[in-house]
Amino acid sequence: MVSVKYQKVLYDVSPHDFKILDDDHVYKMSSEINHSISSSSYRHIYWSTVAESGLITQQVSLVILFTILFVHLDTNNLQPINILIINALIGLIGLFLYRQHISLKLLQENFKTLSIFLLFGSLVSPVVFTLTKTISTDTIYAMSTLMMLTHLIFYDYGSETAMVQKALSFSVALFSSVCLASRLSTSFHTFCLVTSAVLVFALWPELRKYIKKSSFEIFSVLTIVHILGCIILLFHLSMLHMILYALAILFLTFLCPLWLISLQKYKISIRGAWEEAVVPEQTKDKFE
Template identity: 30%
Template structure:
């Protein structure tokens, strides 16, 4: 069958099958990586800062737990630090808040009421939480806690998009927070007294429930603020861990460096192997003006 006179149209009757392609024009419209946008190294490093911040908070929590368990940290000190951090973080969120001033007073009163309810509920449940896993071996507790923190890190919301005023939390973010709080509760059940349990769980609520909110609000801040904030969290987690174990602190530092600097470099290196082919065999996409 001669291909003379063939046109790539469907509205005109032609003596060719519908899937016919001219042999000389088959590869003329071939496109490779049409939607490819090359990554650059330093913007990727900045985008990895939320991941580094989250991992640093997990390492900080583990260091605080060990200090409480070994009685190297007074639970009352942690309690006052948590209370001061709550008010400081709340003030910072108010400064970075997108809500208008008309609904500000009801929103603040609702926040204060919710905070008091959580505070009183944790205080009342502390004796129960301390004996929650009394019949469970410590090895099972460590393994369960590690799995829950791993799930928390995998499901956390690391997006750098500007948060909407009344946006709903993603399901993965809620699951991530629940995993972290559950891990904190099972770890707190290994502490010696009720005050230590209460202080640690309150500290966990701030780190894994309230801190992600402030982290998203900080996305509108200048890049210098985000870098300093990330560096501060990394230094705090490292300083708290070094007196406990130098080897563990070295592992923490290696993980943070790998996530922040090595992983972006690997992604930049691997993008040269991207090979997406588009051609006339793909489903037609209408072009609308």
């Protein structure tokens, strides 16, 4: 005969675990959480969030820098050959930074990929150059602006959410670049802008992730360099656009983190015995 004290149950849940929290309990729980965090902790969290927002700031600045490059190519203030030389130097520096140990075989593979890209780009540039001749310039600019906004919305900023679409983000950025490149004066200008788009929207983000993972201090310096570069270049183009850019950066870098932290008091996670058990990473390492 089995004792009543020891029941044969695989999983038992107390009715206390399923109690419904009323509004008053929720308010008290939120107040306790807020009072338990000191002002110094809030300052630390705020500045950490500001530093992490540098990824958003950099990506917005890259879109602005690419637009400035298009404007200078369109007005013939920059020669395409100079842009290609700068792109080649940046690509080589990025390769040596990203690949710490470079072998001869790796250089051959990279050179092969680069040759295929240059050959394919030079062949396609005349087609891209005449691709949108029947479409008005205002339509092209409006469509390019919409595509760049879509790129910024769906870009991978490091959060694992369903909204992040890497392929869509890169595709719309490249499509916008092709539309802008079709408005330049020659096919060589078109090839130069498309090459710069691949460098800016495909290669540079990967190198930037590597830099952030290796040294967050260097990543923060890159954020400042992006902002200063945009401000200086926009100052020579338009004072109004420079002011709008500075206000947008202030909003994204300083006000949005403050807004995000202020909303944390409304976030409540109710946990109980009904949830699936999660093994901590430290425990996993011990068993492995």
